[in-house]
Amino acid sequence: MHISRLNRPFGCLVGLTLLLAGSLGAQSVSIHEADLIRHRDTATSSALIGEGGTPAALYQGAARVAQPQRVVFGYLPYWISESYYDDIDYGLLTHIAAFSVEVNGDGSLGDDHGWPWTALVNRAHHHGVRVILTATLFGDADVKTLIESPTNRQRFFRAIRDKIREGNADGVNVDFEGPGVNGWPRLAPGFLRELTDYLHEEIPGSEVSFASPAVDWSARWDFADIAASCDYLFVMAYAFSGSWSGNSGPTAPLVGGSRNITTTVTDPRDYGDVTRDHPQKLILGVPYYGCRWTTMNDQPGAPATEFGGYPYLGVTLQTSPVHGRRWDASSQTSWYRYFESGRWIQVWFDDAASLGHKYDLALRHDLRGVGMWALGYEGDRLEPWQQLERSIGRTAPTAILDDVQMEAAAEEAIKVEFGFPNPFNASTNIVYHLPDAAILEAELFDAVGQRLRSWRRQHQAGGDFQLHWDGRDEVGANVASGIYLMRMNFSTASEHREAVTRRIALLR
Numbered sequence: 001m002h003i004s005r006l007n008r009p010f011g012c013l014v015g016l017t018l019l020l021a022g023s024l025g026a027q028s029v030s031i032h033e034a035d036l037i038r039h040r041d042t043a044t045s046s047a048l049i050g051e052g053g054t055p056a057a058l059y060q061g062a063a064r065v066a067q068p069q070r071v072v073f074g075y076l077p078y079w080i081s082e083s084y085y086d087d088i089d090y091g092l093l094t095h096i097a098a099f100s101v102e103v104n105g106d107g108s109l110g111d112d113h114g115w116p117w118t119a120l121v122n123r124a125h126h127h128g129v130r131v132i133l134t135a136t137l138f139g140d141a142d143v144k145t146l147i148e149s150p151t152n153r154q155r156f157f158r159a160i161r162d163k164i165r166e167g168n169a170d171g172v173n174v175d176f177e178g179p180g181v182n183g184w185p186r187l188a189p190g191f192l193r194e195l196t197d198y199l200h201e202e203i204p205g206s207e208v209s210f211a212s213p214a215v216d217w218s219a220r221w222d223f224a225d226i227a228a229s230c231d232y233l234f235v236m237a238y239a240f241s242g243s244w245s246g247n248s249g250p251t252a253p254l255v256g257g258s259r260n261i262t263t264t265v266t267d268p269r270d271y272g273d274v275t276r277d278h279p280q281k282l283i284l285g286v287p288y289y290g291c292r293w294t295t296m297n298d299q300p301g302a303p304a305t306e307f308g309g310y311p312y313l314g315v316t317l318q319t320s321p322v323h324g325r326r327w328d329a330s331s332q333t334s335w336y337r338y339f340e341s342g343r344w345i346q347v348w349f350d351d352a353a354s355l356g357h358k359y360d361l362a363l364r365h366d367l368r369g370v371g372m373w374a375l376g377y378e379g380d381r382l383e384p385w386q387q388l389e390r391s392i393g394r395t396a397p398t399a400i401l402d403d404v405q406m407e408a409a410a411e412e413a414i415k416v417e418f419g420f421p422n423p424f425n426a427s428t429n430i431v432y433h434l435p436d437a438a439i440l441e442a443e444l445f446d447a448v449g450q451r452l453r454s455w456r457r458q459h460q461a462g463g464d465f466q467l468h469w470d471g472r473d474e475v476g477a478n479v480a481s482g483i484y485l486m487r488m489n490f491s492t493a494s495e496h497r498e499a500v501t502r503r504i505a506l507l508r
Helices: 003-007 031-038 118-126 140-147 150-166 188-202 223-229 261-266 272-277 313-323 352-364 383-391
Strands: 071-077 095-102 130-138 171-177 207-213 232-236 282-287 291-295 304-309 326-328 333-340 343-349 369-373 415-417 428-434 438-445 451-459 463-469 482-492 497-506
Touching (some): 031 130, 071 282, 095 118, 095 171, 118 130, 118 482, 130 150, 140 150, 150 171, 171 188, 207 223, 223 272, 261 282, 261 352, 313 333, 352 369, 369 383, 428 482, 451 463
Parallel strands (some): 130 171, 171 207, 232 282, 282 369
Antiparallel strands (some): 291 304, 291 343, 333 343, 438 451
């Protein structure tokens, strides 16, 4: 991980935490919609778009999958900061959901927020991470208008197909949301089944997923049918508390209350049947944000007098030690409180400990994987990434190649010569030639895909260089004899990228 994150300022995050403040009891919207509204006038980060052009397709030999076969699916909003883009740890992700292309009720597309995000797609694909295009539509009336009309459906199918192709994306995440009072959730399985069949035929290998609510509070959903109608579901396992709440409390309680994240996964009223019969259809989404209230007293679950917004995870991790982080055993989540201007303030959030419990729940029930809303909300904090690595493990290329694999050769190619002899018994040098300035990111994996060591070198000019491996892992311990996979990723200032992968053998 890039230690440079530790020095990034939080000013941009702090400025966003209070934008949704207001009185209790206002009409509630989902966190996805609320964040989109608050960033309505924010331009898409130029770091995502790059210099434009058609992005590179995913090289299947480099496609990453966590061990054992776990997906890590992160929504990446268009409003992330320039500095964050450079620090995404692709080695801990399998999917990035670009958020978003907006959809109209007639099936046409609205604001695509600068899609295609050429720089993002190129970098993600270079690291073997799939990019999923998120299609958003909010509100019962518009959603039903689209999915109940054959004409509108076909218009949307063709339009999103073209957007996926334009950006060389690897599929679509359908984020259509609304309370469902008009009955549209019962139409969703047929719509998704038709879309999935269409895209699988038009773009072989593409993935179709749906962002589904954590709880069927009003018996309007058939989650088993929806899961069967597409490739998988991203379960938005959050928003149990928010601007509408009369008391402070966790946005994603693992346990406690009448419904919680555990019942989301296990209760037949929600996803219990899917978990039992088809667990690989479910990704458990966790919140990288919290909730802030003014409360009548300092006790957990106190009556709230005012809602203070949704602070990002990075902000809560920074400020919780100042006020004294507390653990709520009844929900297995974190919170803190403080007294300010004659009022009690409570902030409830998920930190590494509570996120780890949720990841364990997903693993225990053999779900497809985990995900988060949203990448970037952790700011410069490493704890969320470190917890992902502890719980899920670092991802690795699925293919182990005997020969050097070069991608997108340049006019003057980057040249790599792996050390000889191979096998070696103590250390080895990998020599490489760069025609121009470039960044090298190298990763070493064992035979089961566990990352053992990484290197990052920034070369200001071309020339001949070498990478030395002394047979030790990241903490300096000697590794055992065996076969290891070295993957070297090169990127230049002109956005040219190449990857070299080879097996090397160590005999002690």
